[in-house]
Every structure is written in C-alpha cells, then in structure tokens.
Amino acid sequence: MTNHVSTHPGSGALSGAGERPLVNLALVKGHIVASLVWFFVGLTGGLLFSMQFFRHYPFPGIELLSPGRVRMVHTNMMAYGFILNAFFAGMLWSIPRLTGFPILSDKLGRLFFWGWQVILAFVVGGILTGHAQAVEWGETPVFIDPFISVWVLLGVVNLVAPILKTRGRPLYVTLWYFSASFVWTVLNYLMGNYIPQFFVPGAGGAAIAGLFIHDLVGLFVTPIGWGLMYYFVPSILNRPIWSHALSLVGFWGLAFFYPLNGVHHFLYSTIPMYVQYGAVVSTVAVELVVTTVIVNFFMTLRGMGRTLVTSLPIRWFYTGMVAYFTTCLQCAVQVQLPVQQIIHFTDWVVAHAHLVMFAVFGSWIMGFFTELWPRLVRRPWKSRALLEWHYWLTTLGIWTMFLTLTALGLQQGYLWRGLNPWEDMLRSSIPFWVFRTFTGVLIIAGTVVFAYHAWATARQPVPAAVTERVEGAEPAAP
C-alpha cells in the first residue's frame, strides 16, 4: 500500500492483500438496517413520551410503558441503536479504504454486530422493566454495562487493527478522529458508568457524570461524525479538503478542549466554581475551533455550490454542518452564567440536544446512507422525488422542533424568574408541546419515506450498467 491511499479518500483498491475483499459489504449493510430499525424504536419512544406533555399519553397506567421509562428508551436507542450502528457502517466502509487493510476479522465483525443488537434488546427490556441506571445518556442497566464495555472494546479492536497496520505512516484526517475517538469512547464509558455508580457520590460524582454526558456526544459522536465528513465530502466532491493546516487546528483543538467541557451541564451546582469556570472557558474555546472546521468545509465547497441542489448526500452533510455551527455558537452563549440563569432546566436545553444529536449527526447519517445504499444493493435510487421528500420532511421537522422548544425555553425561564406559579409554566407550554409532537411526526414521516424507498430500491431488477459501476466501487469518480 502506498502513501497516496491515505491522502485520497475513496481511491483505495477494492481488494486487500489476499483474496479477502477489502470492505465487508454485508456488515456495512447490516449495520445500516439495524440502525434504521433502532431508529424507529427511538422515534416511537420520543413520539409517545412527547404526548404525555399534553396529557394524551396513549397507554396511561401501564407500568411497562410508563412515560418516564419510555423517555430513556428514546434517548438510549438514539445514541446506542441509531447513531452507533450507523457510525459502525460508515467506519466499516471507510477505514479499510483509507488504510488499504481490511478489518481484523470478519467473524469478529459479525460477533460484534449480533451481540450488539442483542445487548440493545436487553437495554430496552431492562429499562422498561425498571432497571435503569441514574446516569444520563447511560441509563443502560448496571448489569448490562459490563457487556457493553466488552462489546465496545471488541468493536474498537476490530476497527483499530487496520489503522495500526499502517505502522507509523501519517494518517488521513478521518483516521485521526476515528483513532482518538476509539480510546475516548472506551475510557469514557468505563469512567461514566462505574465511578459515579459505585465510588464517588454528590458533587464529585456529578462532575464525572457531566464529563460522561458531554464526552459521549463530544468524544464519541462528534469525532466519528467529523471523521466521516472528512471522508465523504472530498470523495463525493472529488476534490481535496481546502486547508490541511485548518484540519490540523480543528482536530487538535477539538481533542484538547472538548474533554474539558463536561461540567457545563451542572453550572450553578455544588461542584467547585473553578471547575465550572474552566468548563465555560473551554466551551467558548471549542466554538472558536469549530469555526475553523466549518470555514475549512465551506471553502472546500467553493465554486461547487450547485452540488447542494444536485447531490442529496452533499446537501445532507452541509445542512448538518449549518446545524453544527448553530449548536456550537449556541453553546458558547448558553454556558455564560447570566444566560444559564434563565435557560437551564428549560426546554431550551431539550431543543439544543435535539439540534446536535439529530439535526447534525442525524443529517450526516442520512447523507451517507443515501450515498451508500445504492452501492450496497447495487441499484440506483428508485425515485429522486422520494429522496427530496425524505430530506425536506426531516429537515423541516427537526428545525421547527428546535425553534419551538428554544422559544418555549425562554418563556419557561422567564416565568420561573418572575416567580409565577409553576402551573403557569405548564399551561403556557402545552400549545408548544402539542406543536413539538407535530414536528416529531414530520421527522417520522420523512424516515418512513426513506425506509420504504430503501426497501423499494433494493427490490428493483438490477440494471446492467449500474452493476459495473458499483462493483468497481469508485465513489463518484469522473
């Protein structure tokens, strides 16, 4: 393997050293399908829970479907079911192409895949039967945590092997993000799920739980997401990233400042103030670093703005980047203590969480699903119109949800500040909460369109011309 493999994403040969195919397409496809299945579980949970807010929960008084438990199914399935499966699909596709080596073992890949889906099923069952753990974003029952730890490690070993086989050659940007994130995710999972559970209570435990909440998003989801962007955007646009120096600044800045942010989830709490101030400063620093990354990607697109119209994956990716910049700018503002006074504990935070987890990473995932699915089923997308429907329903849904909840958060914050009775906040929130459910229905409708479209595409007869191109697996090469 030569060095050019690592600097030109997507240009790697399809076959590795031996007779084994470089990319295990069955695993990629499996993770995409699993991701969509868990996404529907998570969406259903979110929809049901949102109906409790205007007292129309469809299953009142049923213990196993209690809204409080369903809420945890919603968040955990989004993180560990939807996003993790999707990211494994993206990494199983891109890592072998960027390194020139296949994953450590296809057997291990299958073991990880099936084991992970079984774990997720147990997580849903465990939470619904009342065995949730009191760690936000880590409500996976305590007795399942060891299995998750081992399985995450298995998944990481499988994917890090081709990276280590590069034997000290400089890596492409994507692999910086992936490799660092492998270490972070394993360490973070161990820290967040065991230390506050068994050893450190109160303020110290909350500091660690805060790091866990933030690191799950900042050190697992974010780096894998950006790694995939550094892979898919240049390969689809067929041009290199604008500035390698900015890529370096972006990665090392994020790697240093992101882990320091966690405590900003507990500002004005009993955690020592120096730690809280530190978290505020690092959060603003992250925003500056993120700006360099955003500039880098938008300069990569210069002169090719038309692809936002013509290429659905590129449109998904850049929509996600706009959301990412919005999120990070919002972060730098909302961690300021005077702003915290008003917006903390309100739906503003819920809006922010949905913006980052779905409008950013959801969009990127939908983008590379749109890119990969035709290659995996060896058929072109059946209908351009359905792709557009998927994009517009989802995007409209998530952005109106974000705006609704952000406005509502301000209203709630000021009502509390004005010492109005608690019920005033509830009465005035209900119209917003009804609308929030409607925006969620838009997202679900978009996803149903996509799932149907993917199924219908896979069932089409194979066109001869496409088979040729897909088996060559050259991503959009001219």
Place this chain on the structure above:
Amino acid sequence: MNTRWLERASATLGISGFGFFIFSVVAMALGPVVMLRKVPMQTVEQISQNVIPDFYDLLVRYPDEFKKYFGDPGDPPDEAKMRQYFAEALRLGRKVYIAEGCWHCHSQFVRPLADEQLRFGPTSWAAEHQNELQLPPLFGTRRVGPDLIREAGVRSNDWHAAHFYDPQAVVPDSVMPRFTWFFEERKVPYENGVKIVPNQRGLAIITYVQWLGSWVRPPAEGVPLTASAAEDYR
C-alpha cells in the same frame, strides 16, 4: 514546521486519545473529589438515624401495609426497628425514583439565584449531597416539575399518595403521569368495599420524597412564595 508526527496513530491514539482525556479527568473531576475528601460519604444507615416524622405518619395512616411490607415496630413503635425500616424504605424509594425516571423531570439542587431561594428554599451546598443515596448523583438537568431537594414536609403524606395515584386530581394542570402501580386495593367495610392504598413501592417513594431536604425542614406548612414569607422562613 514539520507537523507530520501529529498525523501518526501514535500521536492521535496516545496524545489526544489517552493524554488529553486523562488531563481532562484530572483537571475537571479530580478537583471536586479532592476538595470534598474531608466530607465522607454517609451511608444509608447513618442517614436513617434521624427517622423523619412523616415515616411515623405512614405507620399511623397505613398500618396494615406498613406492617406487611416493612414489619411491625410494636406499640409504641420501637425506635431501632423504625430506623431499620426507614433505611429500607429510603433505599427502595430511591430505586423507584431512578427506575421511573423521576430524575429526568425533577432536579435535586437549588441554584444560588434569588428566585430559586424564594421558590424552593436555601441554596444547595456540597455536603448535603455526600451520601450513599446520591450514588450516582441525582442532580438532574431538566425541570418539568419543580426541584425536590427541599420537598421534605412541604406537603402531607396524603397529598403525595393522592398525587402519585393521579396527579391531575390534586394539581389539575400537572403533566406528571400516573403511577398506579405504587398502589393496591384493600377490602374495607365502607367506600364500596375497596380502598386504594400505597403498596411497598408507594410507601417507599413517599418516604424518599419526604426525606429530600429533611435536614432543612421549613418551620411552617407550604412553600414560601413571597419575599416576606421567605424572610420568616430564614
């Protein structure tokens, strides 16, 4: 400047992966732990030395269920037994609080802000969270319902029982779900022959909520909502 070394797996795995992560844990998490080292974590047995009056009230109000699920403390109630039952109820109550996701809609710390002091009570301090029941910490990040760390004694056991069974019966605007599985039916010779009473989980969650902030119980009933009331409160 040659920066190629920053692009190798050794740097991304070693420096950013392990190095920066460990630095962040030392900087952001070790500090609070070290600063609180002189405030040891209280066990549930230590906490339960002071049995709250509401726990005695539960014994009076639901004697059959209390004796069925915790034991018979005798008459007058044996203090050592009550302490033991109280510890059991706190442990189970917190378990229920976690299992039902209560902590996703109710926080457990009062921020140092004027409106929160007026609404809930004194600002939280680190030592009040240094106990086994804050393992893992239940600070919370969202308030659909009010903060609960100053809830002790603000409302009666009866209020809590009715509220858990059907929140809207007590607070018509509430969006809290019903927790009917905290209750069971008891045969009685009146009220159509059936009375709905808390079961073990019901008694435990009421005990737990009545314990939250029992170390700063308000002198009078009701939450101080005006500045003058809050003045008296102090």
